[in-house]
Amino acid sequence: METIQINDNIRLTCIGMTKLKTTSLGIYIHRPLRAEEASYNALLPLVLKRGSKLCPDQESAAKYLDGLYGATMGASVLKRGEDQIIYFDAETISDSYAPEGEKLLRALIKLLMSVVFDPFTENGAFSEKYTEQEKINACDRIDAFVNDKRQYASQRCQQETARGTDFAVMHYGDKDRIKSISAKALYEHYSSIITSSVIDIYICGAYDSEEAAKAVRAYTDSLSFTKAEIPRTEMIERTEQGVHEVTERMDVAQGKLAVGFLTNTPALSDDIYALAVFNSLFGAGAHSKLFNNVREKLSLAYYASSQLEKLKGIITVNAGIEFANFDKAYNETLAQLEEIRNGNISEHEFEASKIFILNLCNSYYDDQRALVSYYVSARIAGSDDTLEDYIEKIGRVSVEDVVRVSKKIQLDTVYFLTGKGEA
Amino acid sequence: MELTFRKNDKTGEVLYSGRHCSGLEIYIIPKKGYSGAYAVFGTRYGSVDSEFVVPGDTEPTSVPDGIAHYLEHKMFDQPDGSNVFDKFSEYGGNANAFTSFNVTAYLFSCTANFEKNLETLLDYVQSPYYTDQTVEKEQGIIGQEIRMYDDNPGWKLFFNYINCLYQNHPVKKEIAGTVESISHITADYLYKCYNTFYNLSNMAIVIVGNVDVDSAVSVIERGIKKNEPFTEPIKKIYPEEPEAVASHYAEKSMAVSTPMFMMGFKDTDTGEGGDKLLKKQIEISILLRMLYAKGSPIYKKLYDMSLINSTFSLDYTMQPDYAFTSIDGESRDPEQVYSVILEETEKTLENGLDREDFERAKKVMWGRYVRSLNDIDDYAVTFMQLLFMGIDYFDYYDVYKTVTFEDVEKRFRQHFKRENAALSVIKPL
Incomplete structure (x- = not known):
């Protein structure tokens, strides 16, 4: 791994990862959520992707990419804790697989740089047409959020658990705010943030x-930064007691239960590795307590799993169930x-929970985006752990460590997406 | 066991392959420098195979819909009452399985203990154990799986679409069956299907990644249980499918934000597998790209009319006996999308295709192929699915290079016909 500081x-x-036949590029512009x-940050990548000085419209960009053997380019917005990331992602087959010896990577970097730093403008603003079209797309993306009920319930539960904090802000923005953004105002926002944000570029x-x-x-x-x-x-x-209960009704065939817990373990604490093993043991895979009990033993659900949000300190459990089985x-x-808190963890369960994480981490070495994503997340958390360090620290976690972190877990929110006619 | 070695100069990939005397086909693609390895053990058996003649029988057998998928779930139960996931997790194998229209497959990925995991895979897939009690237990879990799909608008959109295209072909039916159909499944039915379709002569194993070929082969040889290969093929019975579509339009209301659409064309030029099928697949993928992808005049028109957004995607699903293109996305006005696409496609038919567009789209296919060799999971699964269609994915280039502009022109006239088109829509409530 090689780091070059371009400027402040x-x-x-x-x-380096030449065993794969592709080379990928990622640009991460970090903004506070x-x-x-x-809403500006959510709309911005969509408009930037529409046109650059190099390729002023979608058609020319598509042809440019097709000419690079179908290189891909995407633009979106991510959320890591309260970091809202304007994200550009591109990939090409590596130069050594170009049949005519073309310099594919060079051409792809040029396009991506032009998209991010040299956008297509009209009279000192973004194109009116692009902005208006992408405002519709940005609003559609917010609306479409409800289409996948499993993900919807999980996100809603996270939001409810983080109520009153910026983490509850939707990273896709707010429809009313998006509708009010003009091409000029968006360009002003762009000009101000492009030189005043941390920008990470990964190859x-x-x-x-x-x-x-x-x-x-x-x-x-x-540019001056x-x-x-x-x-x-x-x-x-959160010190107050009591469980925050939320029920939503929709025309659905299956109920979605989501439970939000606070971890009370900071992302930079030494206990974070034990917390990752806890989450694996609790509900992250076919070896987990939730899978083996909620699904296999009680046949209540097809999926029952838990997810960890390290930065904000939230664990969410999700299960799709019959309404009556709430x-x-x-x-x-x-x-x-409670079983975990009481230390009722078999050796097999414990080892399987660790191996699951280790296996996952080792698989990042074969996946360019996953490896980069690990390093981006570590940087956002302020952690210096290399992937090797992380793997090693997971390996050292003991049963006692897991029991200790489990005792800090605090029930906070119960969310239920239920049918319209249900009680 | 004798293995054949091949190397592909265009991609640098290597392949070892052979057939065991039990009938099992074996393909191993070692990948230098990879941490992970992936194995998939699959059978030519999917949700469309509810009626068949067992080799040796004279009468056809009929079983409840959804049984291939049910059987997949029940393979995880072991005779000693244990669960296969436990064994895999002991060795760090991440195990899973899937059932599609034509394939059932069991798989794992791992970054250590490959041989142990492979041993486990071979063992459990060859150890059927069903009792009426364990079969009963699965009703609740699969019932919830079916319910989950009932709430999945993308899934309903897709099934309504293929129900427009097909009048009789069982690809119309839900892979998991219905809550009603699975209630008729018994241990006896499961054994009947297992003993037919899980004969090793109907199966293959594909391994990709960080593996030692010799030790993988010896694990396989040791792991193969007694098997009498069939000397005749399993006769699968499908009802006759007319060329005409069942209907041009379907709609359903669900809890979605914007209407969703899926449209496309039923492929009536079917019946061939192997190189011919691969060639057709390349031709149609090139055409989809030329006609409708970003950069095409039709895409631009739809986007400028705000009829589509970035969710727009193109696909071609194929098997030797059925195939169709699909174009899907979100739209305020799906019927308008349908009529613009059909009209503009007809205009292009009159005006002709552009040779430069063809060259560019063909380049994209090559890039896509090279890219598909990266990910060991996708590579192995694609390899197996194509193998079952008689296609050799390793030598993709040999077929790819034969595709000409004239082939694509001919395919264009053959496939993109209004009478074979259909539109499925999911509307907000």
């Missing part, structure tokens, strides 16, 4: 790092947490 804000990281600017695959740095500088040297920091996320701590599934979820 922009950092280029190159990771706040209601005031979330993973086969590359010449000096040449890549040069290609980046060609687009950034003329204001030094920025990566947004930090504060873990939720109590059974909820009680069993809490009972399985």
Whole structure:
């Protein structure tokens, strides 16, 4: 891994992975997740992708990419804790597989740089047409959120668990705010953040790092930057007692139970590794307590799983169930947490929970996006762990560590998506 | 066991393959430098196979819909009452299985203990154990799986679409069956299907990743249980499917935000597998790209009219005996999308295709192929699915290079016909 600091804000990281036949590129622009600017940040990548000075419209960009043997380019917005990331992702087959010896990576970097740093403009603003069309798309994306009920219930539960904090802000933005954004206002926002945000550029695959740095500088040297920091996320701590209950009704055939817990373990604490093993044991896979009890033993659900949000300190449990089985599934979820707290963990369960994580981490070495995503997440958390460090620290977690972190877990929110006619 | 070695100069990939005397086909693709390895053990048996003649029998057998998928779930139960997931998790194998229209497959990925995991895979897939009690237990779990799909608008959109295209073919039916159909499944039925379709001569194993070929082969040889290969093929009975579509339109209301659509064309030029099928697949994929992908005039028109958004996607599903294209996305006005696409396609038919567009789209197919060799999971599964259609994915290039502009022009006239088109819509409540 090689890191080149382009300027105060922009950092280029190159990771070699030539066993794959592709090279991937990622650009991450870090912004604090706040209601005031979330809608701008959500709309921005969609408009930027529509046109750059190099390829002023979708058609020319599509042809440019097709000419690179169908290289891909995507633009979206991600959420890591309270870091709202404007994200560009691109991939090409590596130069050594180009039948005519073409320089594919060089051409792809150029396009991506042009999209991010040299957008297509009209009279000092983004194109009116592009902005209006992408506002519709951005609103559709928010509306479409409800289509996948499993994901919807899970996200809603996370939001409810994080109530009152910026984490509850939707990273896709707010429809009313998006509708009010003009092409000019969006361009002003762009101009102000592009030089005042931390920007991470990752290349993973086969590359010449000096040449890549040069290609980046060609687009950034003329800009002047204001030094920025990566947004930090504060873990939720809540002293009040009582469970926050939320029920939503929709025309659905299956109920979705989601339970939100606070971990009370900060992302930089030494206990974070034990918390990851706890989550694996509790509900992350076919070896877990929830899978084996809620699904296999009680036949209540096809899926019953838990997810960890390290930065904000939330674990969410999700299960798709018959409406009438709410109590059974909820009680069993809490009972399985209690089992772990009481140390009722077999050696097999414990080892399987660790191996599951280790296996997953080792598989990142074969996946460019997953490996980069690990490093981006670590950087946002402020952790210096390399993937090797992380694997090693997971390996050292003991049963006692897991029991200790389980005792800090605090029930917070119960969310239920139920049918319209249900009680 | 003798293995054949091949190397592909265009991609640098290598392949070892052979057939065991039990009838099992074996394919191993070692990948240098990878951490992970992936194995998939599959059978030519899917949700469409509810009626068949067992080799040796004279009369056809008929079983309840959804049984292939049910059988897949029940393979995880072991005679000693244990669960296969436990064994895999002991060795760090991440195990799973899937049932599609034509394939049932059991698989795992791991980054350590490959041989132990492979041993486990071979063992459990060859150890059927069903009792009426264990069969009963699964009703609740699969019932919830079916309910989950009932709430999945993308899934309903797809099934309504193929129900427009097909009058009789069982691809119309839900893979998991219905709550009613699975209530008729018994241990006896499961054994009947198992003993027919899980004969090793109907199966293959594909391994991709960080593996030692010799030790993988010896694990397989040791792991193969007694098996008498069939000397004749299993006769699968499908009802006769007319060329005409069942209907041009279907709609359903569900809890979604924007209407969703899926449209496309029923492929009436069917009946061939192997190289011919692969060639057709390349031709149609090139055409989809030329006609409707970003960069095409039709896409631009739809986007500028705000009829489509970025969810727009193109696909071609194929088997030797059925195939169809599909174009899907979200739209305020799906019927308008349908009529614009059909009209503009007809205009292009009159005006002709552009040779440069063809060259560009063909380049994209090559990039896509090279990219598909990256991910060991997808590579192995694609390899097996195509193998079962008689296609050699390893030598994709040999077929790819034969595709000409004239082939694509001919395919264009053959496939993209209004009378074979249909539209499925999911509307908000």
